[in-house]
Amino acid sequence: MNKDVELQRVLSEVRKQMTYTVLSYPERDPNGFKWGDQKYNGNCSGKVPLGFVDKLGAKSVCELFAGSGTLSDVCRDYKIPYCGIDLNPNPVRDNIVAMDILDLEQELPDAFYEADMCFSHPPYPGLNHVKYAGVAWQDTVGGLLEKDIQNMPFEKGMQKVNISTMRAYTALQPGAYMVILVGEIRANGKYFSMFNNLALPGEVFQTYVKLQHNTWSGRQNYSEKTNPRALTGHEMIVVIRKPSGYEIAYVLPKKYVNDIRDSINSATWKDVVMSYAREEKQFTNQQICSDLKDHAKAKSNNNIEAKLRQTCARLAEAGLLNHIAPATWAMAA
Ligand SMILES: C[S@@+](CC[C@H](N)C(=O)[O-])C[C@H]1O[C@@H](n2cnc3c(N)ncnc32)[C@H](O)[C@@H]1O
Incomplete structure (x- = not known):
């Protein structure tokens, strides 16, 4: 050869x-x-x-x-x-x-x-x-x-x-x-x-x-x-x-770890409420509000109670949450 x-x-x-x-x-x-x-x-x-x-x-x-x-x-x-x-x-x-x-x-x-x-x-x-x-x-x-x-x-x-x-x-x-x-x-x-x-x-x-x-x-x-x-x-x-x-x-790739409840730029209220609902399965307006109120996402909103009520109601309309009692929500099955 x-x-x-x-x-x-x-x-x-x-x-x-x-x-x-x-x-x-x-x-x-x-x-x-x-x-x-x-x-x-x-x-x-x-x-x-x-x-x-x-x-x-x-x-x-x-x-x-x-x-x-x-x-x-x-x-x-x-x-x-x-x-x-x-x-x-x-x-x-x-x-x-x-x-x-x-x-x-x-x-x-x-x-x-x-x-x-x-x-x-x-x-x-x-x-x-x-x-x-x-x-x-x-x-x-x-x-x-x-x-x-x-x-x-x-x-x-x-x-x-x-x-x-x-x-x-x-x-x-x-x-x-x-x-x-x-x-x-x-x-x-x-x-x-x-x-x-x-x-x-x-x-x-x-x-x-x-x-x-x-x-x-x-x-x-x-x-x-x-x-x-x-x-x-x-x-x-x-x-x-x-x-x-x-x-x-x-x-240089860098790994960032953040809590979704503190994420202002990359998580919407729908993302945050769904993450909370997946963890808790069932919750009241008062519970979700007290869990979120000290996090950065909530601090960026001047009426957090109304925002959460509104988000939960929309998710219930969409079938992602169930409205199971007054001011009480559960993950849809
Ligand atoms: C994936 S092999 C390279 C194989 C090569 N392309 C070939 O076809 O034989 C990686 C090489 O990195 C060398 N190596 C590991 N640590 C090193 C270091 N600190 N400084 C220089 N070489 C290193 C190893 O001895 C090894 O030969």
Whole structure:
């Protein structure tokens, strides 16, 4: 098999894939090539970053979380300069530097400042069956288990992923792209979307869905009849672009928790009364009034008694409440 011909074939394959925002690479490596290590947990096909290198016209590439050397191998075969970093103290390729991205005493390699594309495929924090420090590679220097983002609970891990994104972004030159590949995680009966929790500096250029093939996730004891969730069959990719040199504008998702009775801007009186009725099942005008009167929503109204009477009457007309006795209401069955 002629390797140059095979590489051209793969380039045609990724160019076709990159026409749309849904990417699917059932075959991980080109015939006769081994890009990275398919046994390395959380590895991805080199065709994924190659599609972006080619489409965005990158002439020099850097990478956070270089893992098994997938993108290093791709860049070698496509003859473009590459530099990556990974926590593994014994990097798997010469152009990967051992570095804890969370340690601000350690500077990113110079190549990050010259690259025009950075690829980042961070660990999936909270996904317990995947391990890097001490399992995928040996911790020959000590203390790396706690620094491995994979070992952190989801929220803490996402904060660290976001710090790493900001670090790479601030190093990149204006006009450079950053491509971030993240997983959607199901663990301990819950769903955690890395994508929803990403800090996104700069301009969001495009988002992609990457289909997964042969995944472990969810197939364990999955029952299609009883499980209301579908098996996860995709990962998410976001491409951001750095528009200028000094500005560090970013979007950082933040979780807000509020009591609906204190919510002035996003809950109507119908929402508040229905929430109260669902909790209490049956109540009088006096009870609902005394429960709500000290909350912010009630304080924003100068005749709370009349407002509640009116809302309950409308809900009874609509059949959502029953008017069961004078000034007394119950949830409709
Ligand atoms: C999802 S894997 C990347 C796999 C890679 N794309 C491949 O195809 O082989 C995430 C990597 O993040 C590394 N990592 C975890 N914590 C880190 C940290 N604090 N600093 C740098 N790298 C870290 C792990 O060693 C692991 O190799």
